[in-house]
Amino acid sequence: MTIAAIIVNYGTGKLILDHLIQIREELATVPGSHLYIVDNLSPNGDAALLTEGTTGMDDVTVIGAPRNGGFSYGNNRGFDQAIADGGYDHYYLLNPDAYPRPGCLKALLAFMAEHPKAGLVGSRLEGLDGHIQSSAFRFMSLESEFASAAKLGIFNRLFASKRVARPPQDEAHKTDWVCGASMLLTAEALEKVGLMDEKYFLYFEEVDFQRAIIKAGFEIWYVPSAHAIHLVGQSTDMKDGKQSAGTAPDYWYDSRRYYFEKNHGAAFADKADRAWAWGKRAGGLKSLLKGQGLSSVDRDIAGLEAARKRAAS
Structure with missing residues (x-):
């Protein structure tokens, strides 16, 4: 070998x-x-x-x-x-x-x-x-897109079976x-x-x-x-889909959009975008309750829409 x-x-x-x-x-x-x-x-x-x-x-x-x-x-x-x-x-x-x-x-x-x-x-x-x-x-799903964008414990528990990251296990598994x-x-x-x-x-x-x-x-x-x-x-300056500056680069949105279109079709990609955007807004409510703004949520959703337009052009 x-x-x-x-x-x-x-x-x-x-x-x-x-x-x-x-x-x-x-x-x-x-x-x-x-x-x-x-x-x-x-x-x-x-x-x-x-x-x-x-x-x-x-x-x-x-x-x-x-x-x-x-x-x-x-x-x-x-x-x-x-x-x-x-x-x-x-x-x-x-x-x-x-x-x-x-x-x-x-x-x-x-x-x-x-x-x-x-x-x-x-x-x-x-x-x-x-x-x-x-x-x-x-694999990503509509439920996981919503929950991962919201970053709220209630949704992580509700959609636990759809969560993308599996908890580390001690035994080998498919x-x-x-x-x-x-x-x-x-x-x-x-x-x-x-x-x-x-x-x-x-x-x-x-x-x-x-x-x-x-x-x-x-x-x-x-x-x-x-x-x-x-x-x-350390190789990309990104953690959890974010750069150190606080938002994801265009290529992250473009890759995400391309993945969904290629493997599930444009209609599903649109649904995934909506699920992710709704999740972002749901998570943004927590920021509002803390007296914080929604500028980062708006930037993220704008990045999603820009990627959709680039994919369609």
Whole structure:
């Protein structure tokens, strides 16, 4: 069994180099494996930094992409190069703000060997403090769109069975999708579904990709015996769908809209937009009771409408 690990970088080269030893040591436990780092034309000189920082490492290849085409685009350049180099049995997609703990890859490989229908598996993700992060999820629904936008306990309880994030569990289980920060897929699954959809710039692409893998007859599993560290938000400056400035960027709204239209149709996408907007307004009532304004709610709903118009143009 061999693994091609792929990391897509945009402005986080130092973060990758900080954890390169751990990544290479883990890959070395699976002989014949290789690390591909794709730099999406970072404006801060990361391509040179990464090239210099990996000089003399035969198990690492730095790929300078000609443009910043997003997460799917970057991963696809990694897939392309890995396949051109002869191909691998498995492909390990790793965020630049994540790295595997010792034994992670062998645990994932062992699980896949015991579950031949598993086309993609995700590891348990945890912070440096040991806090276990939610990394197994359900597909989004109208109910979950409303509840996630409202962020009110009453709706989270009411629609608990539809909640996207599943509570972390100690046992491996099938799920709709796993976090793309640390996931392993088989060459067979990649061959059947093809490369990732490059119409997504960032966000929702891993959900779409795993939906395609399930449609092709494979299973998605969460494997908590495999551990990886995930420094949430350090690669995108976003947490919970928000940038540090307090609102999501246009590409988040565009990716969300595209995901719903592609997988459920425009009519469902419109319903999902309304559910999300109603949820935002419901959550906004709490802000009003606290004497706060609704400017952030208005901005979020405006972002949703702008994405709908861009998709229709």
